[in-house]
Amino acid sequence: MEFGLFNSLHMPKRVTGGGPPDTEHQRLRAEIDLVCAADRVGFKYTWATEHHFLEEYSHLSSNESFLAYLAGVTERIHLGSGIFNITPPVNHPARIAERAAMLDHLSNGRFELGMGRGSSSTEQQGFGITDPALTREMFDEVVAELPKMWREGLYQHEGRFFSLPPRQVLPKPYTDPHPPMWVAAGNPATFEKAARMGLGVLCFGHGTPDELAPLIEVYKKNIEKAEPVGGYVNNNVMVTSQMMCLPDGARARETALDMSMSRLQSLVYRYLDTFPKPKHVPDWPELLPKVTPDLLELAITNGYVIVGDPEECARSVQSYVDIGADQLVFGVLSSALTRELAIESVETFGRHVLPRFDTDPVHSTTRQRQAQVGGA
Numbered sequence: 001m002e003f004g005l006f007n008s009l010h011m012p013k014r015v016t017g018g019g020p021p022d023t024e025h026q027r028l029r030a031e032i033d034l035v036c037a038a039d040r041v042g043f044k045y046t047w048a049t050e051h052h053f054l055e056e057y058s059h060l061s062s063n064e065s066f067l068a069y070l071a072g073v074t075e076r077i078h079l080g081s082g083i084f085n086i087t088p089p090v091n092h093p094a095r096i097a098e099r100a101a102m103l104d105h106l107s108n109g110r111f112e113l114g115m116g117r118g119s120s121s122t123e124q125q126g127f128g129i130t131d132p133a134l135t136r137e138m139f140d141e142v143v144a145e146l147p148k149m150w151r152e153g154l155y156q157h158e159g160r161f162f163s164l165p166p167r168q169v170l171p172k173p174y175t176d177p178h179p180p181m182w183v184a185a186g187n188p189a190t191f192e193k194a195a196r197m198g199l200g201v202l203c204f205g206h207g208t209p210d211e212l213a214p215l216i217e218v219y220k221k222n223i224e225k226a227e228p229v230g231g232y233v234n235n236n237v238m239v240t241s242q243m244m245c246l247p248d249g250a251r252a253r254e255t256a257l258d259m260s261m262s263r264l265q266s267l268v269y270r271y272l273d274t275f276p277k278p279k280h281v282p283d284w285p286e287l288l289p290k291v292t293p294d295l296l297e298l299a300i301t302n303g304y305v306i307v308g309d310p311e312e313c314a315r316s317v318q319s320y321v322d323i324g325a326d327q328l329v330f331g332v333l334s335s336a337l338t339r340e341l342a343i344e345s346v347e348t349f350g351r352h353v354l355p356r357f358d359t360d361p362v363h364s365t366t367r368q369r370q371a372q373v374g375g376a
């Protein structure tokens with residue numbers, strides 16, 4: 001099991017309300033400090049989202065700039081786009097190929113390309129996409145073209161959603177033949193599709209290990225017969241969760257109860273409206289009820305969140321190992337946590353929990369690529 005962070009530049013009203021005008025700037029700097037702390041204690045990945053127009057939920061719209069900065073202030077951690085929106089109205093595919101290759105160079109081969117099509121009508125309509133169903137077809141057209149753009153020689157394409165006359169798409173990637181490719185997925189059909197295309201899965205959906213197990217099983221069964229769209233198969237499933245790991249389990253619980261998790265979930269259903277909304281979720285601006293101590297204990301017991309002292313967190317992590325997940329990622333600052341508490345939690349987890357599960361100094365994506373295509 002490998003571990004990572006999820007960066008979203010979450011800006012809850014509790015942080016911004018009545019605060020100084022540079023609060024957004026301070027929150028961004030906190031994300032950077034957290035990634036640097038994770039790099040020091042052995043986390044292998046950080047994933048930076050791309051969202052547009054989603055006030056409070058996520059202000060990280062230019063994740064390629066964020067990741068380029070991180071490339072210069074970190075040493076070992078891999079820097080992933082979680083995701084780049086590859087639908088042509090949002091980002092021209094040639095620009096995706098260029099950005100990915102440049103980040104690959106700037107990070108000395110530490111960039112990982114996570115792709116998606118957006119999950120909010122607020123974003124899609126803002127870029128002129130009026131039919132969300134079309135984004136599936138857009139994704140399918142683009143994803144197969146990116147590896148072709150990274151090859152030597154001229155590239156050209158005449159398609160339904162984008163066209164390019166013969167052009168050299170530059171620079172070419174630093175990594176041979178290209179960075180690892182991933183796709184955001186949340187349902188069985190997408191897990192199966194990702195596996196057949198040889199793509200790693202970024203599972204941003206919320207659920208317990210028992211609920212995620214069938215999805216991972218579908219992926220692992222189908223990855224064995226993959227016909228990769230890229231130069232090699234990336235056999236990996238990443239799962240996101242929330243984590244608060246402190247030496248004192250009671251303090252960890254008290255802190256978790258004060259992280260405004262219910263507001264974050266309410267914002268998820270406010271904006272990510274391409275996902276079905278459960279009946280118990282009220283319409284915005286009404287919020288989900290605050291998490292109670294009993295509900296938190298239930299979430300811990302079911303593995304929904306990783307909260308407690310190192311021993312308790314290790315037991316929760318094991319439940320994800322048992323279902324075959326390859327990477328567990330924590331949205332530590334997708335909450336109302338302070339910079340100091342977030343760093344304390346990451347450092348505690350990195351020193352006392354992470355070494356029990358991740359003993360390989362080489363990243364899984366690197367090891368798989370080298371086994372299939374060779375090279376450094």
